[in-house]
Amino acid sequence: MIASTSAMAAHAREHGYAVPAVNVLDDISLRAVVAAAVEASAPLIVQISVKTVKQLGTELTTTTFRLAAQDAPIPVALHLDHCPDRAVISDVVAAGWSSVLFDASDRDLADAERETCEVVAQAHAAGVDVESEIENIVGVEDGVGSDVALHAYSVEQLADIAKRTGVDLLAPQLGTAHGQYKARPVLLPDRVRRLAELVDIPIVLHGGTGLTAEDFHAFIAAGVSKINISTAVKMAYMKAAADHLDVARAKDKWDPPTMFRQIQGAVTEAIATHIEWFGATGHAAGALAAGVGR
Ligand code: 13P
Numbered sequence: 001m002i003a004s005t006s007a008m009a010a011h012a013r014e015h016g017y018a019v020p021a022v023n024v025l026d027d028i029s030l031r032a033v034v035a036a037a038v039e040a041s042a043p044l045i046v047q048i049s050v051k052t053v054k055q056l057g058t059e060l061t062t063t064t065f066r067l068a069a070q071d072a073p074i075p076v077a078l079h080l081d082h083c084p085d086r087a088v089i090s091d092v093v094a095a096g097w098s099s100v101l102f103d104a105s106d107r108d109l110a111d112a113e114r115e116t117c118e119v120v121a122q123a124h125a126a127g128v129d130v131e132s133e134i135e136n137i138v139g140v141e142d143g144v145g146s147d148v149a150l151h152a153y154s155v156e157q158l159a160d161i162a163k164r165t166g167v168d169l170l171a172p173q174l175g176t177a178h179g180q181y182k183a184r185p186v187l188l189p190d191r192v193r194r195l196a197e198l199v200d201i202p203i204v205l206h207g208g209t210g211l212t213a214e215d216f217h218a219f220i221a222a223g224v225s226k227i228n229i230s231t232a233v234k235m236a237y238m239k240a241a242a243d244h245l246d247v248a249r250a251k252d253k254w255d256p257p258t259m260f261r262q263i264q265g266a267v268t269e270a271i272a273t274h275i276e277w278f279g280a281t282g283h284a285a286g287a288l289a290a291g292v293g294r
Contacts, residue, residue: 002066003075005099005226006129006168007292008043009202013225015286017279018205018216021045022271023081023230025052027064028260029237032267034068034076040272042280043074043287045098045226047081049142050088062095074284075292081228082133082144089119092128098294099129101171103144105136105151109161112151116165124166127294131226132167134158137206139178141230149173155191159198169202169226170195174219176207179231187215189222196223204228209235213277220279227278232270240266 012019020037024030024046037044046065053061062078069076077098083089084103092100102119104112112134123130135158136150152173153161162170172195175188185207192203205224208216209231216227244259275281 001072001075001288001293002069003043003077003098003287003292004129004294005045005077005079005131006202007290007294008045008075008077008287009169009204009225011287011290011292012043012280012283013202013223015283016220017283018220018225018227019043019045020271020275020278020280021047021079021204021226021228022274023047023049023228023233025233025237026056027068028264029233029267030064030068032264033233033271034072035264036268036271036275037074037076037284038072039268040275040281041074041284042275042282043076043284043292045077045079047079047228047230049081049230050083050085050144051142053080053088053092058091058095062092062097075287079131081230082141084144086115086119090122093123093126096126097128099131099168101131101133103133105133106146107134109134109151109153113161113165116161116167120166129168131169131171131204132162132165133171134161135173137171137173137176137178139207141178145178155194155198159195162199162201167201169204170199171204171206174205176205176211178207179209181210187211187218189218192219192222192224202226208232208274216277217279227274229271229274232274233267236266236270237263
């Protein structure tokens with residue numbers, strides 16, 4: 001069933017787990033992550049990067065998602081990941097996606113606040129949730145972002161702006177980064193705790209790939225209720241493809257559907273592990289009963 005991102009995250013917060021928010025690239029990875037969530041009876045947020053939606057087109061992305069999610073026995077939301085581009089936001093809001101991440105971390109504070117208010121008004125009029133990012137989470141994800149921390153604010157500032165803009169989810173800098181870690185990151189679960197005392201909206205952890213089960217548990221205990229995973233999908237996808245191609249080359253046998261199945265299995269396995277780490281297993285029925293559908 002197609003679901004609300006903020007309602008699922010609120011259910012997760014109340015029940016001490018985090019909803020897996022997984023970036024997909026095509027129908028193979030989409031079906032792989034839905035299969036992992038169905039197998040675990042877990043709620044799921046499917047995320048699409050700006051690069052992917054531009055590549056596939058909004059209509060094909062939306063239709064492919066609907067076909068994969070609408071009859072699934074779990075709640076599934078469709079979320080636009082990191083988007084600084086207002087035209088893409090308008091496009092997916094009109095297409096009825098569950099939520100968008102308006103990434104205003106490249107703007108100065110006054111512009112970030114003003115534009116976030118505009119996006120919230122537009123999205124809410126269409127029943128679409130808004131995740132907000134005004135501090136930049138380090139690392140470049142599908143062409144969006146920066147390796148340098150450009151804007152950083154106090155938790156009090158973040159909480160005040162979240163209240164003034166009326167956003168539904170908040171993505172602060174928590175010591176994590178997108179992509180593979182080159183060194184062990186300094187994680188900031190205390191920052192989540194302090195923010196959760198000041199605002200009553202779900203807090204989102206970005207840069208999930210490479211963290212341990214213990215790291216996730218610490219963040220969830222502090223109040224995180226949506227965790228983003230992208231690089232783990234890309235790694236599982238490409239390594240399965242590479243393994244398949246090694247064998248295909250050696251045997252001189254070329255059968256794309258066999259490779260697609262291998263990729264799908266590898267992505268499902270990678271996400272199954274994260275669902276378990278996030279404590280999301282078995283929560284689909286409870287979330288549906290709590291009315292997270294849209
Ligand atoms: P990773 O690529 O590090 O898993 O981060 C995903 C993310 O935060 C997407 O917004």
